Structure formats: C-alpha cells, structure tokens
Amino acid sequence: AQKVTQAQTEISVVEKEDVTLDCVYETRDTTYYLFWYKQPPSGELVFLIRRNSFDEQNEISGRYSWNFQKSTSSFNFTITASQVVDSAVYFCALSEPASYGGSQGNLIFGKGTKLSVKP
C-alpha cells in the first residue's frame, strides 16, 4: 500500500538551530514523485520541492536542503539556522503517475510535522 509516514508530530527548536524533518514513504512503483509543502498558520499549502524517483541528488535551496535516499525510502528535509518565520506544519507527499490501484498522480500526504521556532 502507498503510504507516507512523518513520525515527528511536533518539533520545537530555538532560533538558529538546525532541524531535520523526517519522511518515510512506501510504494511499489519505480516511478514516483516526492514533495514537501509548508502550511503556515494562515493555512495555505506552499509548495517547496518536487523530486522524481530517478534523481537521488540532494538539493539545497538557501537554508533548505533535502536528502533523498531510495535505499531507506526516505526524503528528509533540513532547515539550517532556523528562523521564527519557519514555524509551520510541514507535509511530505507522494505521487505515483503510473500506479494501478494507487494514487495515479494524486498526492498522498503524511500527517505533517509541526515545527515551532522560538526566538
């Protein structure tokens, strides 16, 4: 069955600390996409990144970085030097374009990790 697990329900850090949000996924497909979205208190889901299953290169965008490891079915997200504005719920999601009986392109979300960054 297709599934996304975000085991960390809530994380609290102090500003300038680094923090890693974990994401583990399950899929039987060889072709799939992984996403991270941010949901600030305002409620709107903000797209952060999309990776396809054939590209295992880590990605860095400013203070954000992502570590994709197919061997452990993980797609972890690290925020370096966290800031108060990073406080939000972060969702990891999976999409399977060619799946039979799976999502077929629709997003399967984890339950999210609530990150609180304190000044």
Add this chain to the structure above:
Amino acid sequence: GAGVSQTPSNKVTEKGKYVELRCDPISGHTALYWYRQSLGQGPEFLIYFQGTGAADDSGLPNDRFFAVRPEGSVSTLKIQRTERGDSAVYLCASSLARWDTQYFGPGTRLTVL
C-alpha cells in the same frame, strides 16, 4: 500571476443543509483537484478533473458529495445533507497537467453545526 482562489473562506451551516464550495484555478491549468483536511491530518484526495470531466472521483466519501467543472476552469464542490463529520478544510489545487506540481488555494473551512 494570480494563484488558486477559493470562496467562501469560511462556511458555517446546519446539519442537513446543502453547501457549495467554489474553486478558481490558476489560469491555463487543465488539472484541478479537491482535497479535504481534517484537524491534525494531512489533506486527503477527493476528486480530480482533467478539463471538464471528472477523471477520478475515487476519493469522494459517499454520494452526498459531487463536483462539477462545466467550462474546464472554475469548479464547484457540492455537499448535500451535510453532517457534522463533514466539518473540515476543503482545499483545491491546480496543475498544468496531471503529473505536474500542484498549487493549492487557501481553502474553505466548513463547519457543520
């Protein structure tokens, strides 16, 4: 350009009533999705439109839920005989095509009393 918009932002209704939630996708996006997010959970897929047709409605919980997209742009999610369990945030997303990145609207918070 303009993002996905949803109206109303909040809707309070009584059990048994009918409600309509509207989604206006990003211009040029052919794919449109509805998701439902309950408190403390991730969004869950409801229905997907490609153009005017509902290509996948496997996520609709029962036949009280229905959605249309008559001209391939704006979509309306319709809920009949609302129940308290329908209370949630209803999210709409659009993408250029089915496998592309989905961009979400601000959602409609539905409260059924």
